Amino acid sequence: MSSSRHEHPELGPAELIEVADRVFAYIQPDGTWYINNTGFVAGRESVISVDACSTERRTRAYRERIASVTPAPVSVLINTHHHGDHTYGNFVFKPATIIGHENCRTELIEYGFPGNTGIWEPVEWGAVAVTPPNLTFTDRVRLWSDEYPVEVSYVGQAAHTSNDSLVWLPEQEVLFCGDLLFNGGTPFLLMGSVRGAIEVLESVVAPFPARVIVPGHGAPCDRDLIATVVGYLRFVLATAQKGIDAGLSPLELARQTDLGEYDGWLDRERIVGNLHRAYADLGAVDVVDLRGALADMVNFNGGQPLSCYA
Numbered sequence: 427m428s429s430s431r432h433e434h435p436e437l438g439p440a441e442l443i444e445v446a447d448r449v450f451a452y453i454q455p456d457g458t459w460y461i462n463n464t465g466f467v468a469g470r471e472s473v474i475s476v477d478a479c480s481t482e483r484r485t486r487a488y489r490e491r492i493a494s495v496t497p498a499p500v501s502v503l504i505n506t507h508h509h510g511d512h513t514y515g516n517f518v519f520k521p522a523t524i525i526g527h528e529n530c531r532t533e534l535i536e537y538g539f540p541g542n543t544g545i546w547e548p549v550e551w552g553a554v555a556v557t558p559p560n561l562t563f564t565d566r567v568r569l570w571s572d573e574y575p576v577e578v579s580y581v582g583q584a585a586h587t588s589n590d591s592l593v594w595l596p597e598q599e600v601l602f603c604g605d606l607l608f609n610g611g612t613p614f615l616l617m618g619s620v621r622g623a624i625e626v627l628e629s630v631v632a633p634f635p636a637r638v639i640v641p642g643h644g645a646p647c648d649r650d651l652i653a654t655v656v657g658y659l660r661f662v663l664a665t666a667q668k669g670i671d672a673g674l675s676p677l678e679l680a681r682q683t684d685l686g687e688y689d690g691w692l693d694r695e696r697i698v699g700n701l702h703r704a705y706a707d708l709g710a711v712d713v714v715d716l717r718g719a720l721a722d723m724v725n726f727n728g729g730q731p732l733s734c735y736a
C-alpha cells in the first residue's frame with residue numbers, strides 16, 4: 427500500500443545557482459535518499475566547499491562544476507553533519523582540510539561505510555574511502571574567504587543528527603543549513619531528535635536574517651520553509667503520543683497514519699523512522715533500535731528496499 431517509489435524517467439542534471447556574488451548552491455535533483463545539495467564560496471585563490479556528495483561519481487561531477495567557475499583549488503571542505511550523502515565523497519577533495527563538529531568525526535568513523543546493506547536499492551558507490559573531518563570544533567569556528575567571513579556553528583543539541591552545523595555568510599546573508607531542512611522531501615530525524623529539531627529550527631535557525639537558505643535537499647528557499655518543516659515535526663510528535671497511548675509499535679502506527687498534507691513529500695516512509703525517534707523523545711523507549719527502525723521502513727515499503735537513485 428505504501429511505496430517510496432516515485433516516477434523518475436531520468437533525473438535532471440545538477441543545477442549550479444549563484445545565490446550571492448561568488449557563492450554557489452549545487453542542487454542535485456530530485457533530492458531523495460543520498461542525493462544531497464552542496465555549495466561553495468569561490469575565493470580569489472581558494473574555494474571553501476560546504477559538503478561533498480554521496481558517490482565518487484557524483485562528487486567528481488560536483489568538483490568539475492566547481493572547476494568550471496574557478497581554477498582555484500578546494501582548500502577547505504566543511505561537513506554540515508556526518509551522513510554519508512554529505513561525507514562519503516570527502517576523499518575526492520584530499521588534501522583539503524575537512525572541518526566538522528567533533529561528533530561528526532566520531533559518528534562518521536563509527537558508522538563507517540557499510541556499502542549496500544539491503545535497506546536501500548544498491549548504489550554504485552565508487553572507491554569510497556571514509557575521510558572524516560581532520561579539524562574539529564565543539565561550538566563554532568570562523569573561516570575567511572578573502573575578506574568575507576564564513577561562520578560555522580553547532581546547533582547545540584541533537585536535531586537531524588548529533589552534529590548538525592550551520593554555515594552562515596553574514597555579508598551575503600546566505601545560510602547553508604544541511605539537513606535541518608528538506609525542501610519537498612520528508613525530514614528525517616531517526617539519528618537525531620524530533621523535539622530537538624523543533625527547538626533548533628525555532629530558536630537557532632529562524633533568527634538568522636537569511637536572504638537565501640540552501641537546504642540539505644531540494645531547491646534553495648527562504649525562511650518560510652522553517653515553519654512548514656516545524657509543522658511536520660509537530661505532527662510527528664502528536665501522532666507518536668497517540669500511538670504510545672494506544673500501545674502501538676511505530677510501524678503499526680505508521681501504517682494507520684494519514685500523512686495528510688505531507689503525503690506528497692518525497693521519501694514518505696521516513697515517517698516510520700521519525701516515529702521511532704519520537705517514541706524515545708517522549709520517553710516511551712530508552713534507546714532507539716536504529717537497525718530495527720530501518721528494517722521497519724523497508725517493511726512499510728512493502729518489503730522492498732527503499733528507492734535510491736544515487
Ligand SMILES: [Zn+2]
Binds near residue numbers: 507509586605642
Ligand atoms: Zn542527513
